Ligand code: BES
Ligand code: ZN
C-alpha cells in the first residue's frame with residue numbers, strides 16, 4: 001500500500017500528487033519551488049490569486065498540463081504554520097482523500113516534506129497521512145446487491161520524503177494505518193445490524209482476534225454465567241432467545257501479571273428497551289448499542305499489533321435486550337455477581353446492569369485499573385451533544401491519563417461530576433442495595449454513579465459514548481454511520497499507561 005521514496009523525481013507519473021500549502025508564510029518551499037519552476041512560476045501566481053487556497057483544509061485541484069509527470073495535483077491548504085497541529089493535519093489529509101476517492105483514483109503520491117512544520121515533524125506527518133487515509137476512505141460494504149464499496153479504490157500511495165529516514169517513515173505510516181484499521185474494525189461491528197451480529201457472533205469475532213494476536217480467550221456461555229451468579233447480565237438476557245456471552249480477552253505484554261488494565265465494553269447487540277420499551281423512533285439505530293464493545297475490540301486489535309508493555313484484560317458482556325413472556329420487568333429485584341441486589345425500575349437502563357457484572361468479572365480477572373466504554377445514556381447527548389464522550393471517574397489521576405490519550409487521538413471528551421448526592425440516588429431503593437434508574441434528572445451521571453458502585457475502590461473511568469458512537473453526516477475522517485469512537489483513545493491510553501503510585 002505505502003511506498004516510501006527519498007528522491008523526488010518530477011517526471012514520474014502519478015494519477016495524483018498531494019502537496020501541502022501553508023498560508024503563512026505564503027510561499028512554496030524547497031521541493032515546491034522546484035515544481036513551481038516547472039510551471040514557470042504560475043503556481044505561485046495561482047496561490048496569490050487564491051485559485052490555490054492555503055486556508056486550512058481547503059483542497060484545490062490543478063491539472064499539470066504535462067509540465068510534470070503526474071496528471072493532477074491536489075493542493076491541501078494548511079493554514080498558518082504556527083497553528084498547524086497533528087490533529088488538524090489529519091483532518092486536512094482526510095479532506096483530500098475524500099476528494100481523491102470521489103475522483104476514483106487508484107494510485108497517488110504525496111510530497112510529505114511539504115506538510116512538515118516546526119510543530120509537526122516528518123514522523124507525525126507520516127502517521128497523520130496513513131491514519132487519515134485509512135479512516136477517511138472507510139466504507140461499510142452493506143448488503144445491497146451492488147455493494148457500497150467503490151469499484152475503484154486507492155491501492156497504492158507513494159510517499160516522497162527527502163528529509164527523513166525511510167525506515168522511520170515506513171514505521172510511522174504503519175502505526176497510523178494500524179490505528180485507522182482498528183477504528184474501522186470497530187465501525188464495521190457497529191454498522192452491522194442486530195440480526196447479523198448476535199452475542200455469539202461477537203464472541204466468535206473476539207475469538208478470531210484472540211487467535212490472530214495470541215491473546216488468551218475465555219468465552220463464558222450461559223451455564224457458566226449462571227454458575228458465576230451474574231444475575232444482572234442474565235436478567236437483561238431473560239427476554240431473548242439468544243444466549244448471553246461474557247467475553248474475555250487477555251493480553252500479556254509484560255512478565256508479571258501486575259498493574260493490569262481492565263477494558264470493559266457494553267455489548268448490547270440490540271436494545272429494544274425491554275418492557276420499558278423505547279418509542280417507535282427511539283428504537284431505530286439501537287443495533288449500535290454495542291459501540292463500547294466495538295471500541296474495546298478495535299483497541300485490542302491495535303494492542304495486538306503494537307504490543308505495548310502492559311497487561312490488559314478486555315471484558316465484554318453481550319446480549320440483546322428483548323421482550324417476551326420470560327423477560328425481566330420493572331420492579332424485579334436481581335442479584336449481581338458482586339452480591340449487590342438491584343431493584344429494576346427501568347428495563348431500558350440495561351447497560352449499567354450488564355456492565356456491573358462485567359466490572360466485577362474484570363476485577364475477578366485481576367484488573368487493577370478499569371475503563372468502561374458504553375453507549376449508555378441519552379442523557380449524555382443532552383448534556384454534551386453528539387460529538388463528545390462524557391467521562392466520569394473515582395480517580396482523577398487515572399482520568400488525566402485517559403484524557404491525555406483522548407487529546408492525542410483527537411477524540412473529544414468532557415468530564416461530568418460524581419457527587420455524593422447522585423451516588424445516594426442509586427442507593428435509594430427501599431428493598432434492594434441499589435436501583436437502576438432513580439429518575440431522568442442528570443441521568444448520564446446517575447448511570448455512571450451506578451457503575452461506580454461496582455468499581456468500588458479500584459481506580460476507574462467511565463466513558464459514555466451514546467452521542468459520539470455514530471454520526472448522521474459524513475465527516476473529514478469517515479462516512480455517516482459508526483465512528484469507532486474511543487478505539488484509538490483506549491489503545492493510546494494502554495500504550496502510554498503509567499501505573500498510579
Ligand atoms: N442504549 C441506550 C442509550 C442510548 C440512547 C444510546 C440513545 C444511543 C442513543 C440505553 O440503554 C438507554 O436506553 N438509556 C436510557 C436510560 C434511562 C432509562 C434511565 C436513556 O438514556 O434514556
Ligand atoms: Zn436501554
Ligand code: ZN
Pocket residue numbers: 268271289348350351375376
Ligand atoms: Zn442500551
